[in-house]
Amino acid sequence: MTETATPQGTTSADSTAVRYDRGEDGIVVLTLDDPTAGANTMNDLYKDSMHAAVDRLYAEADSVTGVVITSAKKTFFAGGNLKNMLKAGPEDAQSVFEMAEGIKADLRRLETFEKPVVAAINGAALGGGLEICLACNHRIVVDDPKVDLGLPEVTLGLLPGGGGVTRVVRMLGIQSGLMDVLLTGTRFKPAAAKEKGLVDELVATREELVPAAKDWIEAHKDDADAAKNPWDREKYKMPGGSPSSPALAGFLPAFPSMLRQQTKGALYPAPRAILATAIEGAQVDFDTASRIESRYLAGLITGSNSKNMIQAFFFDLSAINSGARRPKDVEKFTATKVGVLGAGMMGAGIAYSCARAGMEVVLKDVQQEAAEKGKAYSEKILAKAVERGKMDEQKSAEILDRITPTTEPNDLKGCDLVIEAVFEDPSLKHKVFAEIQDVVNADALLCSNTSTLPITGLAEGVSRPEDFIGLHFFSPVDKMPLVEIIRGEKTSDKAVAHAVDVVLAMRKTPIVVNDSRGFYTSRVIGTMVNEGLAMLGEGVHPMSVERAATQAGYPVGTLQLSDELNMELMAKIAKATREAEGDAYVEHPGTNVVDTMIEAGRPGRLRGAGFYEYDENGKRQGLWKGLAELFPSNPEPADIEDLKDRYLVVEALETAKCFEEGVIESAAEANIGSIMGIGYPALTGGTVQYMQNFDPSTGSGQAARITERGLKGFVARAQQLAEKYGDRFTPTPRLVEMAEKGESFPA
Numbered sequence: 001m002t003e004t005a006t007p008q009g010t011t012s013a014d015s016t017a018v019r020y021d022r023g024e025d026g027i028v029v030l031t032l033d034d035p036t037a038g039a040n041t042m043n044d045l046y047k048d049s050m051h052a053a054v055d056r057l058y059a060e061a062d063s064v065t066g067v068v069i070t071s072a073k074k075t076f077f078a079g080g081n082l083k084n085m086l087k088a089g090p091e092d093a094q095s096v097f098e099m100a101e102g103i104k105a106d107l108r109r110l111e112t113f114e115k116p117v118v119a120a121i122n123g124a125a126l127g128g129g130l131e132i133c134l135a136c137n138h139r140i141v142v143d144d145p146k147v148d149l150g151l152p153e154v155t156l157g158l159l160p161g162g163g164g165v166t167r168v169v170r171m172l173g174i175q176s177g178l179m180d181v182l183l184t185g186t187r188f189k190p191a192a193a194k195e196k197g198l199v200d201e202l203v204a205t206r207e208e209l210v211p212a213a214k215d216w217i218e219a220h221k222d223d224a225d226a227a228k229n230p231w232d233r234e235k236y237k238m239p240g241g242s243p244s245s246p247a248l249a250g251f252l253p254a255f256p257s258m259l260r261q262q263t264k265g266a267l268y269p270a271p272r273a274i275l276a277t278a279i280e281g282a283q284v285d286f287d288t289a290s291r292i293e294s295r296y297l298a299g300l301i302t303g304s305n306s307k308n309m310i311q312a313f314f315f316d317l318s319a320i321n322s323g324a325r326r327p328k329d330v331e332k333f334t335a336t337k338v339g340v341l342g343a344g345m346m347g348a349g350i351a352y353s354c355a356r357a358g359m360e361v362v363l364k365d366v367q368q369e370a371a372e373k374g375k376a377y378s379e380k381i382l383a384k385a386v387e388r389g390k391m392d393e394q395k396s397a398e399i400l401d402r403i404t405p406t407t408e409p410n411d412l413k414g415c416d417l418v419i420e421a422v423f424e425d426p427s428l429k430h431k432v433f434a435e436i437q438d439v440v441n442a443d444a445l446l447c448s449n450t451s452t453l454p455i456t457g458l459a460e461g462v463s464r465p466e467d468f469i470g471l472h473f474f475s476p477v478d479k480m481p482l483v484e485i486i487r488g489e490k491t492s493d494k495a496v497a498h499a500v501d502v503v504l505a506m507r508k509t510p511i512v513v514n515d516s517r518g519f520y521t522s523r524v525i526g527t528m529v530n531e532g533l534a535m536l537g538e539g540v541h542p543m544s545v546e547r548a549a550t551q552a553g554y555p556v557g558t559l560q561l562s563d564e565l566n567m568e569l570m571a572k573i574a575k576a577t578r579e580a581e582g583d584a585y586v587e588h589p590g591t592n593v594v595d596t597m598i599e600a601g602r603p604g605r606l607r608g609a610g611f612y613e614y615d616e617n618g619k620r621q622g623l624w625k626g627l628a629e630l631f632p633s634n635p636e637p638a639d640i641e642d643l644k645d646r647y648l649v650v651e652a653l654e655t656a657k658c659f660e661e662g663v664i665e666s667a668a669e670a671n672i673g674s675i676m677g678i679g680y681p682a683l684t685g686g687t688v689q690y691m692q693n694f695d696p697s698t699g700s701g702q703a704a705r706i707t708e709r710g711l712k713g714f715v716a717r718a719q720q721l722a723e724k725y726g727d728r729f730t731p732t733p734r735l736v737e738m739a740e741k742g743e744s745f746p747a
Helices: 044-059 082-087 090-111 128-134 152-156 164-172 174-182 190-196 206-220 254-263 269-281 286-301 304-321 345-356 368-387 393-401 426-436 455-461 493-505 521-538 542-552 558-565 567-584 590-599 640-660 667-678 687-692 701-705 710-725 733-741
Strands: 002-006 009-011 018-022 027-032 066-071 117-121 138-142 201-203 337-341 360-364 403-406 417-420 445-448 468-473 482-487 509-514 612-614 620-623
Touching (some): 018 044, 027 044, 027 206, 090 286, 117 206, 138 190, 152 269, 164 286, 190 201, 201 206, 269 286, 286 304, 304 667, 345 360, 345 393, 345 468, 360 368, 368 393, 426 455, 455 468, 482 493, 493 509, 509 667, 521 542, 521 590, 542 558, 542 640, 558 612
Parallel strands (some): 027 066, 117 138, 138 201, 337 360, 337 417, 360 403, 445 468
Antiparallel strands (some): 002 018, 018 027, 468 482
16 A cells, blocks of 8 residues: 655655555555656755655554665656755855755664665666665665766765765775765766675666565564664774774875865865865764764855856756757757768867767778778777776777778768868868768768868858858867857758757767857967966966966966967967957967967977977976076066966956857856866856856955955956956956846856
8 A cells, every 4th residue: 555654644645755655565665756846856845755754664663674765757866956056145054054954864864764774776866866875774776877876966066965975984984985986976887886885786677676675675674783884883993994093094184185186276165075074074973974064065055166066067068968059940860971071180089979979980081091090099999998898899899890981082972961170271171071062962961170260261162051060179079078069151050950969969068159260169268378378478487377277277277288289370370360350459468478489499299399398208397497588487476366367257258258249149058168168167167157156255365355246246356357467357348237237148
């Protein structure tokens, strides 16, 4: 007989998120099934329903043999309610703490129930979902490669505050718990989760889950320890030792430095809070550790960093990957055969990504040797995947067999997709398209991989400009997740929709922008690079230039990035921009630094000499000592907060200009494009989120004197920087107007 536990007692099933079903064997099955949503989350309905279910378990304890927790949803449990977290401000810290403590109190009561409790995990259990499972005495999961288990909260600026830190540390020990699970946010497949010790048992099908859970209960119903987790048993000792253990105590001081090295000095609050929660919690009893966890969680939820990361990596990314920017009413396109023109590093990476997505690939170059070398790139990637156990030999061979290297245009017959990846030369791009446009299918999608050249001009080289579109891949293609789709003046909605379909099929994230020189990503990153070079020219010590970038949250320093980009290419782009803009062109102070380095014969890593020294194998050795003579440093150290904000603000201002000029139209795409494409610090949530959620409390010095938050505060900070460093920091009249009126960028 199935009944439902609610705060008011037994009532209809549609008023609860936890169905209560006790069978004749005395085993209670608690089924997580929120009737108001497509996924289970820790909302108020769940909280009240679980409380009522646990109350009923205790009331009926004498007639209960054991408990199975499972889910009626496709996923087991999705975790915390992120929409509610976005609304919580500093003034809500106490209520957030109490909310966390209330949810965990019921999980703790479930964990210490006198009968065995088993989790039957039918789908993904991430964050709060896995935390529910960790409160059980035994965990069984279906061995499906589509199922993920883990505690990824750190990637959203949070910590596992539903008991995740407290239990993982006690289950795996401090070192393994932190490094393998909590600080990395790793998502484990079922077999890997079992190997790590997060789950105990695998079954082949979902139908076997509940029966297997009941079998385990029957086998252990008379074992008192089976109803206790290890940390609740007598003589429990933490794996690897507690913080006071001599062996671990000697290692603990290394954790903060390791964390600082991992984040490169950037102030990510979540990893630091996780580290503190784990170490402090490991020195006290379970319930005290749980309260420590709740306090740190409340601080993160009510802070700005988690809101930034939740907005970007959950809401923005989900919207983009669901095709929110794809033109409607266009039938889905599935490419079957793609011609990749150019087998260099970019073309080879594109060929691999397409083949991995199931497409037949014709990889064309002017020489067969070059085409074969391009295919060998895929062979190398696949061999590594097999060696690391991420792919079997058969799958690897299937992918490699899809790639056909050639020099013959006629081999592209039957292609419904073409992606050109030759050098950034309009005449060369026109030439390679002319060779194949009458060979491929008459309606084939024609794509150009370019980072700066206007698509409208390139489309003049084909007979079907409405089918021509830009696909800006990032290097290395097999690793970088973003693709910037560029619509030319004559590009049709159909072509845009099909391009989005292609990128999603390649398991990459598409952003759609309109045509302009540099598009969105290249244009915005150019301002950041130039700003760092300008700092050097002003007399800022080169190490300060680099440290300011990494401490702000950028993956690498500006000088290192300039070496990788190659200053000869940067000078070429600047020259083309100068010619295109004519009298409207404004010389950036960073340009002189590029010219000086080229004159010194140090244009970058490609030549073995740039801002950094390189050995004969191209390995970076350290900053070039000659920089001190070319760019003497000021005797007084620079304001590090100003340096960090100059990077962040200048890219955000350029983003605002891109909106005004119609280059980009979506805040979600601006945020994700800036983070995934050009390394804008993830802790900000992206360029638009940084502006709209500007938090002056995170700064110091002059910046700390700003009292306004959000766009008003951002405009005020930009104006401060403009007074000290130049008109390039002056916000546009439109941006000032948006701030004054409380307007937002389009989502």
